[in-house]
Amino acid sequence: MQVSVGTGFVVAEGYLLTAQHVLRGQDSIWVGPLEGRKWVRAQVVKFDNQLDLALISAKVSAAPLSFAAWSEVPTGLEVTAIGYPQPRLQGLSKKITQGLINGNRSDRNESFDAGFFQFSAEVQIGNSGGPVLSPDGLVVGMVQKKLNALDVAERTKDLPVNVSYGLKSSEILGFLKDTPVEPSVKSLSLTTNLRPYQIFSFKQGSVFAVVGRKTNTTPEPAQP
Template sequence: MPKRIQQALMSLVCLGCITVAAQPQPSVTPTPPPSIAPLVTESERQQVSFGTGFSIGNGFVLTAHHVVKNLNKVLVGSVQTGKWVSSDVVKIDAVLDLALIKTSLELPPLQLAKSDKVPMGLEISVIGFPQPRIQGLTPKITQGIINGYPNLKQQAEDRGYFQISADISQGNSGGPLIGPDGSVIGMVQRKLSSQRVLERTQEWTVNVGFALRSSHILGFLEGTAATVQIKPLETNNLLRPFQIFEKVNTGVVSIIARTEPANR
């Protein structure tokens, strides 16, 4: 691999997990729901990862694989549901960075639209749980546009990633990329590391994120028990940000994954 390409790839960082060895909690740590034990304690020395997921119906939730990777306790929940429940990872794809989770929570499904009809410059929204240790475990919405592709071949063949301008942070990974009509057209997974770019180019680059296109998500779900609702993307149906949030936020959940001793 050419050195310049390798350096560029090194600038991409996973968004989802704030994965840390146990340390004293910052003073800004949000108070978790009463049903959840402390995520990290000095005695357990366990790891914790925060991310976002979204419901596709029948108890199935999608998130990014790196949010749950190598962690044996996966909790799914939200402030809206008022609880977090232990859930099972039933399928993963490490290459696509996808994970399918089965949960007992009853969640309204989000509809998916095929990503082959997504034009450049389309308005998009991201709903998720960025920086939960600082911003808390309530969903946040940011907006932007589809502002590019890693290369023209990916654009033409409906594969790979959208480049997006919406502001995203650690904790957003696994969350839905939402079109202007409220349908899901991808999954937020990564962003460009501004610090690494600054070190190499002396320029500060902001709001360069990447979302896996929904064509990959639909292929990943083939052969599973999950049934997904697919609808045409309505590019002329421009919902306002508060309307998009009201339409889909109850199907967006927080993912908290951690290590736990096997004898528990």
């Protein structure tokens, strides 16, 4: 059985966002763990391969997370990621990490603003699809992937540390426009600075593991 694990977060009653690559090619999708260690089956409502973004529906009752407008998000803002890193090694429990928004993501094959940003909160396989939160608890983006440090070190003899990439809230809000979800967008407060334990306490109840399963297949390499 092929199994992929990522993270998702609630954006409306019965709807969650996650990374598309977690679900790609899978026969079934599950969200949990809920109370009593239960899992519920989910269905894909909409996806975008280019953005690596998917909206799924599931019988999950939790407070939707609110978004910040990306135009209000400054480079250097402290951010927090909540998700399920390396669940096979670290267990299926939510973890929190912190970092900074380092800037826009761009390279030789992309325009300056490709809809993604670089941030330094540590993420691992399993974090994909999780929320990237501002100090006041708003979603500024979604965890998508990280730089392959070992590959870069082999090519450049330099080991990059905590180079992660997220999808900007502006791209997510655009994706949700023609869906049943009416996302909550709030003004970013640069004067409200919740402590990490407060952000986790207030927001972790809206973050779940997303598991994709496919039977009778040859295993494929896991994606970050």
